[in-house]
Amino acid sequence: MKLLAIIQLTFRESLARKTFIAFFGLSTLVNLLFLFALNLDIVDGAESYISLFGKEIDQAFELEKIVYGIESVVAVGLFTGGLFMSLFATSSLIPAFLEKGSIDLLISKPLSRFTILAGRYLGAVAIVAFNVFYLVGFSWLILSFKTGVWNFGFLLAGVMIVLTYAILYALMAFLGVTIRSGPFSLMITYAILFFSPLLLQREAIYALLSGKFWGYLLDFLYHFLPKTTELGNITRMLVQHAEIASWLPALTSLLFGALMFAAASMIFKRKDF
Amino acid sequence: MYVVETDNLTKYYSRGKIKALEDFTLQVEKGKIFSLLGPNGAGKTTLIKVLLGIVFPTRGSAKILGEDISNAGAHSRVGYLAENHRFPEFLTANQVLFYYGKMSGVEPALLKERIPQLLKLVKLENWGDTKIRKFSKGMMQRMGLAQALSNDPDLLFLDEPTDGIDPVGRREIRDLLKNLRDRGKTIFLNSHLLSEVERVSDEVAILKNGRLLQKGTVEEMVSVKQQFTLQLAEGYDLLQALCAELALPLVSQNGSFIVSVRDDAQLNHLIDKLRERQVLIRGIVPRKITLEDFFIEVVEDKEVAAP
Ligand SMILES: Nc1ncnc2c1ncn2[C@@H]1O[C@H](COP(=O)(O)OP(=O)(O)OP(=O)(O)O)[C@@H](O)[C@H]1O
Ligand SMILES: [Mg+2]
Numbered sequence: 001m002k003l004l005a006i007i008q009l010t011f012r013e014s015l016a017r018k019t020f021i022a023f024f025g026l027s028t029l030v031n032l033l034f035l036f037a038l039n040l041d042i043v044d045g046a047e048s049y050i051s052l053f054g055k056e057i058d059q060a061f062e063l064e065k066i067v068y069g070i071e072s073v074v075a076v077g078l079f080t081g082g083l084f085m086s087l088f089a090t091s092s093l094i095p096a097f098l099e100k101g102s103i104d105l106l107i108s109k110p111l112s113r114f115t116i117l118a119g120r121y122l123g124a125v126a127i128v129a130f131n132v133f134y135l136v137g138f139s140w141l142i143l144s145f146k147t148g149v150w151n152f153g154f155l156l157a158g159v160m161i162v163l164t165y166a167i168l169y170a171l172m173a174f175l176g177v178t179i180r181s182g183p184f185s186l187m188i189t190y191a192i193l194f195f196s197p198l199l200l201q202r203e204a205i206y207a208l209l210s211g212k213f214w215g216y217l218l219d220f221l222y223h224f225l226p227k228t229t230e231l232g233n234i235t236r237m238l239v240q241h242a243e244i245a246s247w248l249p250a251l252t253s254l255l256f257g258a259l260m261f262a263a264a265s266m267i268f269k270r271k272d273f
Numbered sequence: 274m275y276v277v278e279t280d281n282l283t284k285y286y287s288r289g290k291i292k293a294l295e296d297f298t299l300q301v302e303k304g305k306i307f308s309l310l311g312p313n314g315a316g317k318t319t320l321i322k323v324l325l326g327i328v329f330p331t332r333g334s335a336k337i338l339g340e341d342i343s344n345a346g347a348h349s350r351v352g353y354l355a356e357n358h359r360f361p362e363f364l365t366a367n368q369v370l371f372y373y374g375k376m377s378g379v380e381p382a383l384l385k386e387r388i389p390q391l392l393k394l395v396k397l398e399n400w401g402d403t404k405i406r407k408f409s410k411g412m413m414q415r416m417g418l419a420q421a422l423s424n425d426p427d428l429l430f431l432d433e434p435t436d437g438i439d440p441v442g443r444r445e446i447r448d449l450l451k452n453l454r455d456r457g458k459t460i461f462l463n464s465h466l467l468s469e470v471e472r473v474s475d476e477v478a479i480l481k482n483g484r485l486l487q488k489g490t491v492e493e494m495v496s497v498k499q500q501f502t503l504q505l506a507e508g509y510d511l512l513q514a515l516c517a518e519l520a521l522p523l524v525s526q527n528g529s530f531i532v533s534v535r536d537d538a539q540l541n542h543l544i545d546k547l548r549e550r551q552v553l554i555r556g557i558v559p560r561k562i563t564l565e566d567f568f569i570e571v572v573e574d575k576e577v578a579a580p
Contacts, residue, residue: 001375001378002375002376002377002378004375005372005373005375005376006376008372009361009372012361012363012364012368013361013363016361016363099359100357101355101356101357101358101359102358102359102360102361103327104322104325104327104353104355104358105353105355105358105360105373105420106376107325107326107327107345108325108326108327108348108351108353108355108430109345109348109373109376109377110345110346110347110348110349110376110377110378111345111348111376112345270329272286272322272327272328272329273322273327273328
């Protein structure tokens with residue numbers, strides 16, 4: 001109940017930010033595009049023609065492939081652009097609520113400090129989940145109804161995207177609590193997103209390194225930090241029903257998220273405001 | 274049982290460089306308006322923050338409503354108006370009261386009923402649907418007060434409640450506080466407005482550099498011991514002569530005389546002498562100063578007061 005109030009309040013606060021309005025608008029646009037631009041006419045039962053964005057598509061193309069393709073584009077777009085926007089829009093949520101005058105009030109409520117932080121965190125995850133599933137859910141329904149291809153992998157991809165956000169936001173929460181600066185937390189998180197593909201390809205640059213130490217350091221960073229590139233690949237493979245070689249990157253990334261949130265709440269619990 | 278109890282409460286900031294509270298021991302009784310006075314930086318806000326778990330004490334212990342301050346459980350019966358409080362600006366007054374009331378554990382149905390009453394109490398009844406970013410400073414302060422009352426608390430912490438509020442509003446708040454006290458609530462007040470504190474408080478404590486300098490009722494603080502204002506029908510010359518004879522300090526102030534005596538016996542001796550000479554006495558009034566005079570005296574005198 002009391003926790004819910006914090007989640008609701010955070011949700012509202014995020015909605016009050018322009019970025020989420022833009023996100024929402026963009027999602028609506030994509031949904032409308034699918035709703036009106038994608039035509040599927042079934043002629044004589046057996047033969048069907050699909051016109052995509054006004055252009056007719058050869059029946060030889062497998063319908064399933066096309067649907068998977070479209071859904072992959074949406075999922076990957078969300079995984080990159082959507083995450084980028086969501087992190088940006090929620091970056092100041094933690095530092096803002098730690099400001100004098102507002103955190104005092106929250107602590108004076110009959111809530112443990114852990115609940116306060118968790119409520120804030122869950123509120124941010126809730127707004128992102130809402131936005132992601134607004135796009136994923138509706139476009140899934142539209143595409144499925146129109147084509148008859150019901151791809152549940154696409155919904156799972158939505159879950160992966162929210163999960164990835166939750167992992168990265170745990171890091172933002174940790175940085176927010178320790179450094180109390182939204183832009184700084186954002187920079188670090190973006191840096192991790194940016195360097196993730198490089199860390200994955202670290203073998204390729206081992207030769208360039210001057211000593212073994214740097215190799216170990218890269219190894220450590222790869223294993224410790226969230227593996228967003230691989231999470232992105234998993235997301236795409238879920239949509240396309242491809243074989244996922246290993247869930248380990250997802251598990252270790254989750255572990256990183258849990259660790260960050262635990263550290264954030266430990267620090268938050270002991271802090272003077 | 275005391276509503277607020279502290280035992281050698283100590284709070285240092287910046288690794289001991291700033292001693293915001295030093296061995297602070299205090300009890301506040303139920304159903305009282307208790308005011309904490311002190312110059313800027315004395316530690317008043319720090320004390321409230323320690324009591325509410327917003328900062329952690331360096332040493333010592335404290336209880337509010339019988340529960341240790343490390344336990345947030347008592348907070349459902351506590352209301353708090355923070356110094357420079359801020360609410361999310363995109364909310365309307367109604368929404369602020371709803372969400373923050375809910376966080377205090379009040380049932381939504383009950384809150385819906387209570388919110389109009391709260392707004393009426395702080396004279397914001399026509400502003401319920403307005404976003405608070407449009408509020409003036411005084412209105413924000415009223416909003417904070419309404420929020421602090423949203424869970425009908427037994428113990429109310431108010432840090433400078435009348436800051437930015439106009440004189441009429443201040444009187445209304447004073448009346449509101451007295452009303453709450455009469456309903457058995459305890460009010461813990463931080464304020465600089467001494468004339469206000471004087472009018473409303475049952476008990477006052479003066480804090481400086483984190484130490485408790487004085488504690489008592491307003492009455493005790495404003496009456497000056499062993500000084501009396503004498504009002505006579507006539508015979509002031511005689512009074513002056515007598516005082517000179519008895520070596521009693523006498524000063525005239527606004528047409529009446531203030532005499533300082535050692536004890537009650539000496540006062541009565543002076544009265545006997547006056548009466549012996551048929552001087553008509555209109556009144557003998559224990560001298561009072563304003564709380565402000567007392568405050569300044571205490572704060573300036575006891576520069577390095579012992580605890
Ligand atoms: N978060 C903090 N970190 C370091 N020092 C602090 C902090 N908060 C307060 N202080 C210091 O503690 C002392 C007491 O501050 P406090 O805010 O309790 O004073 P106050 O009596 O409420 O003053 P005012 O009348 O100005 O509100 C001051 O010297 C202040 O500088
Ligand atoms: Mg203060």
